[in-house]
Amino acid sequence: MKTLLALTILLFANVSAHAASSDWVKVDGAKMRLIGMPSLDNGPYRAGLQIELEPGWKTYWRNPGASGLPPQLDFSASKNVNETQLKFPAPHFFAEDSSIGYKNSVTFPISVTPTMRGFPMALDVNGIVGICSDICIPTQVQLSLQVGKSAISQMDVAMALNKSQALLPTQPEQGFAIEDVMLQGEEKPALVVMARVPIQAEDVRLFVEGPQSWYLDRAELISRKGTLVRFSVDVSEAKSREDILAADLVFTLATQRKAIEQTMKAKAAQ
Known part of the structure; x- marks a missing residue:
């Protein structure tokens, strides 16, 4: 068991050494950035839109409820990217405005399949995210993540991506x-x-x-x-x-x- 744990920690540390992030961008009520790192199983590249919200502010799920605005993101300007898939962690319901979404912080996982493996990628996202307090502000998003050999060790990126992955809905199972x-x-x-x-x-x-x-x-x-x-x-x-x-x-x-x-x-x- 100790050998398996040590191997898992070694693999995790090795992957986090190739983590990458864009600069934080400050907007009303929040800051956001793109983050990413390779998968442990050589699958699609793991990226995410990370949003840190100020107290009293929230952002929204794919189905925002009675009010709010779901993320509307376009990745078509990306380079060496064949396919992207935006995913949504399980949300919460907010009774004050009958909306569905997230407070405090959320990372929306993005599964990225490169056109040519082993070559640098540029993940570019353009679109709108709803960041709301008493009123909802459609916030323009323009972020770019350069994925290549220049990536440095960022354990916080790996932790945020792993946490967001764990919060994604899975298939039903016995007893759940x-x-x-x-x-x-x-x-x-x-x-x-x-x-x-x-x-x-x-x-x-x-x-x-x-x-x-x-x-x-x-x-x-x-x-x-x-x-x-x-x-x-x-x-x-x-x-x-x-x-x-x-x-x-x-x-x-x-x-x-x-x-x-x-x-x-x-x-x-x-």
């Missing part, structure tokens, strides 16, 4: 999954979602996404007994019950330690 989704009610239809979470799980929360044109209200935790939790989601703004039953619904179930993502259809209550 959505088990059933029922559509109940006629005049005010609602989804009743039953799920299993670990017995020691804290800060259990659920986010539901439907078709892009839908707005789904907050998932309310209505009961918890042991590992079984039940949520209710108001879907009265959907056009019809048929639309609700036909939709592929994306569920993000999160706790203080981990999260899963699962796609299911609702069933009509008997």
